[in-house]
Amino acid sequence: MSYEMIATLMFASMMLMLFTGQRVFAAIGFVAALSSVLLWGTGGVEIPFSSAMKLMQWYVLLTLPMFIFMGYVLSESRIADDLYRMFHVWMGPLNGGLAIGTIGLMVLVSAMNGLSVAGMAIGTTIALPELLRRGYDKIMVTGVIQAGSSLGILVPPSVVLVLYALIARQPVGQLWLAGVLPGLMMAGMFILYIYVRCRMQPDLGPPIDKEELSKVTLAEKLRLLRAGLLPLGIFAAMMVPFVNGWTSLVESAAVGATTAFLVAVVKGRMTREVFENSVRKTLMISCMFMWIILAATGFGAVFDGLGAVRAIDALFTEQLHLSPWTILILMQLSFIIMGTFLDDTAMLVIVAPLYVPLVGELGFDLIWYGVLYTITTQIAYMTPPFGYNLFLMRAMAPPEISLGDIYRSIIPFVLVMALALTLVMVFPQIALWLPGYVYGQ
Template sequence: MSYELIAFFMFATMMFMLFTGQRVFGAIGGVAAIAAITLWGTGGSDIPFAAAMKVMKWYPMLTLPLFIFMGYILSESKIAEDLYKMFHVWMGPINGGLAIGTIGLMVLISAMNGLSVAGMAIGATIALPELLRRGYDKRMVTGVVQAGSSLGILVPPSVVLVLYAMIARQPVGQLWLAGVVPGLMMATMFVIYIYIRCRMQPELGPALPKEEMEKYTKAEKRKLLLAGILPLVIFFTMMIPFVKGWTSLVESSAIGATTAFLAAVLKGRMTRKVFENSVRNTLAISCMFMWIVLAALGFGAVFDGLGAVKAIEGLFTEELGLSPWTILILMQLSFILMGTFLDDTAMLVIVAPLYVPLVHGLGFDLIWYGVLYTITTQIAYMTPPFGYNLFLMRAMAPKEITMPDIYASIIPFVLVMTLALALIMIFPNIAMWLPNYVYGK
């Protein structure tokens, strides 16, 4: 049996196991371990062992638990609720203002956590019930929460971009900076869409009554504004020393986690329950990521040993005669397909051993491609009928929001995200300008 056929059989077996509901790390790592031992005998066991050592020695991996801990501290201590109150008061007087404020909330939550699941949980439990109570259209606001939460894997400190950096062997700082402008651009496009639609159809997002807004004094409004500034202070306290080169990535993540902890303590919200929940959730999520990365490195090592990447590159470029841009678009479409049953991290670890070397061989920038991958996975797991985020929203949303509502709610936002993706593909400098400027390229 040729090595190309073995590689295809490995990939098909892994996908079959995932379709049958096996755990991601078990499907990927199990196939890699069995293939290694079958091909190279007992010596093949060195491959997963070497992958484990690589994970243990990769110093930036320490950032994952620190960033996740920071996000959970801010969430569990209700600092996120303070943010929503600020947007409620300052954005409420305009049509669609609370929905626009929800997008702002999601951007700040993304800057505090780096995980889309955290934004989804906060949006569904804090923002969504309030928007429904205020008479907002249930389909529009359901789409707002889903689209806004997707920014968590693009805006720094994105945990997914940290994992991509490890697998693609690219600088985390450059990837984070590359995600800033596209993330803010996409958030702005969401805001513009909401504003225009609510101006055309005011019943979708009614403004708050003047009588209610008059209840808040100027002093109370300023106090709420300060509550909204706190997460930004935490974010810049962490990011500025890193971008300036004063601290390493791990040191910056430790600064962020410590600052968030102190903020909760100073606000009198660091209870035993808050601390315990934050630590437990951090441990669970961090261990999940570690196992998945370990499995991915083992799988990638076997693939490299088989020469599968070179074979696939030859198939596309020599035998089929496809252009680099055609191959890149086909890759993006494959993410859309996989997003119907996998989350962003699983997609990354499955395709990275194949796609990253291929993208590099085709002459594309891997920093730029990291942004494309991230946006495409955002689109993928919000696309009907089986997008990952759709079912996550159904589990969190109130009973009056049905599955057809969730499907319909996301369509305009997916179109906006597709437009953003096309703009970044056509104009790469949207993503590359900031890292090139900061790092002097």
């Protein structure tokens, strides 16, 4: 049997198990173990096992639970409430100002947490009710929250980029820095769209009443500004030593987690309930990621043993005569299709054993491709009919927002994200300049 046929059977078997409702790590790990035994006999079990042991010795894995804990401490202690109040006061006088402030809130939440689900939860519980109460168009604000929450997987400390680094064997620090400018660029494009749209149609985002704003004193504004800048201080305490080479990645993660914990204690918000919820959720998410990474590395080890990547590379470039850019675009389209029914982690571990080595064989930069993958995942999250964020929003939104409203709300933001993806593809230095500058010094 040819390498191509074996690879096709492995992927088909894995997808069939996923459609039956099996857990992602169970489907991937089972197919990897069974394939290795069928291909190489009982000795084949050593392939995924040895790969898993190598992964367990990788020190960088310690960053995952610490970043996740940092994010949950900041979200469970309701520091995000102060953030939104800051944007409410400072941006409210503008048409669409609260929607613009919501994008700013999402950027800061992303820097606190690194998970899009956390941004969605905070947006729907804090920002959405306030925006609707202020008379904002429900379709526009629904799209704002979905688009803003997607920034969580691109802006550092992105957990998705850490997972990509683990699987692709790329430096996490460079990937984080590569996501900074594209993430800020995309947030800026969202803000520009909201500003222009609300200038053209003021009824979509009315400003806050001047009488209400006059009741907020300058001292209160400055207090809220300090509270809103607090997460940036935590982020700086974590990232500045790392970027300057004073601490390792794991040490920086420990600094971030410790700083977030101490801030919650000083503000009097580290209650027993907050601590228990943060630890419990951190343990749950960390274990889930660990099982998925273990299964993915085992699957990748079987692929390496097959030599399937080189065979598929030859199929595309020598037999079908496709150019490297055509293959890359087809990969991105496949991510969008898979994103209609899978989350970002599942997509990454399913195709990483094939796509990541193939990208290297085609001569593309794997740091740059990590950013492309992440942006494409953001688009897939919001693509009907089964985009991940669409159903999260439906589950969290109030009854007056229908599924049709949610589908219509994301159209302009998906177009903006597609434009951002195109810009990063055409101009790779948008992603590569900052890591090149920092690590080149």
